[in-house]
Amino acid sequence: MDLPGPVVAAVRGARRILVLTGAGMSAESGVPTFRDAQSGLWENFDPSQLATPDAWADDPPFVWAWYAWRLHLVRDVAPNAGHRALAELATHRDVTIVTQNVDDLHERAGSEVAAHLHGSLTELRCADCHEPYDGEPTLSPEPVKRLDPETCAACGGDVRPGVVWFGEMLPEAAVATTEAAIEALEPGDVCLVVGTSGIVFPAAGYPAMALAEGATVIEVNPVDTDITDMCHHAIRGTAANVLPALVSAVA
Template sequence: MLAETSAKLTDNLQQATQILAQSSQICILTGAGISAESGIPTFRDKQTGLWEQYRAEDLASAEAFERDPELVWSWYQWRRQLVHDKAPNSAHLALARWQQAGSHKITLVTQNVDDLHEQAKHHERTSRHEPSNDSKPLGNLNNIDSTVHHLHGHLWRNRCSQCHKPYTEQSAQPKSDIDFDTKLIHCSECDGLIRPDIVWFGESLPVDSWQIAEQAAANCEVFISIGTSSLVYPAAGLAQLAKQNGAKIIEINPNPTANSFVDITLAAKAGEVMPLLVDRIL
């Protein structure tokens, strides 16, 4: 596979390997690009079917949910149906293998709302015949690995739009059994409408996940950006924070962004580069 890569990519891959070999603390930020390689449409992709008349930006907000909750809930149920059978690709699996190896202290932060990182880690543990800390089966709606820090929420979780209590009535239900009913659900505590546990436009990022991401970026020796343009704030500021504190910045993206603070660019798909990089590291 190395023979098929360009000379420049091979050289940059070697540089990245050398930097990582001399480092112990790594912060990794993943974005829509890594999930797109598994067939999950990016948030900015044009809507299809019944939803092509809408912009995603016009549906992902508290105002939209208040104005027409059934429309927004139906859209999220459609999105869930669209991705429920998607599986982690070789980039997710390589990252999981790297984390499980324990050769570096890795903080994995994602802008994605899917559970492909969690699926990959479950797969890695299973392949090693290691016990899992998760008591719930793979595909469970609440099966979120605590070592994956989601900045934009979880597509497979819901909460009350008024009292914010997590909606757990479906917690034992695997994704494969969901009927994607578009009927609205009410909270058992306050009768408020149940909404997706997603960070919508105009809402703040989850405090705990953001603090972990900031701390990891500020203290890491290498910051790796995978499949994200690093242009959407506040997440885009993590790489800059890392750079300001002396970290090396590695970007993995087939369409690199024009960021002057990036030290090494691996201009290829994550699914092609990450297995090569992890093989060299381990």
């Protein structure tokens, strides 16, 4: 695809590139969104009522069954051309990736992710002592209503998904890493905002922070979003189409 000359020039001239990604980054891989995972027996349940500490406390096997289904769906798909393009871009520029996504497709494409703002499905941990769980969880290839979670080897507690639930704070380390990456931006650097709606905070505020540091902010999204007005450039297209073309133009 043809890209605007100023966009290519900005990325080509950047010493540092901060990439902020949202759900649209993984859409073409077939990763179901939060609500798309509501299929079969789950379609009558509100995901916002499943993804809470209270729901887990009330019935861990019920909540884990839904997350085991989601984790199975994520493992069944592959990184798309957009993920692979960002991994290639990192071989030519200083690239920092911060994602709101809970999948591991950036990593599987070969990228290092500086911060998972909303946690990760694959980074399981004990709900009681918070020790990471390194074993292989039992997943369900088909939706089931109840599935016993794994047991923590350290304390015997139930192992939970490593995502941020409604009512929980974002990981302090992830937020600090993100804000440090933004503060390190200088005029001439680039902030790529890919596939995010711009309505979930604090991530929705990060493009404005990058703008304040003097970075060139470039949005990649098929549609206008709440952050479009604060971007220097908006490229209308999907991550899998735009990012390979961008990397090819600047490599």
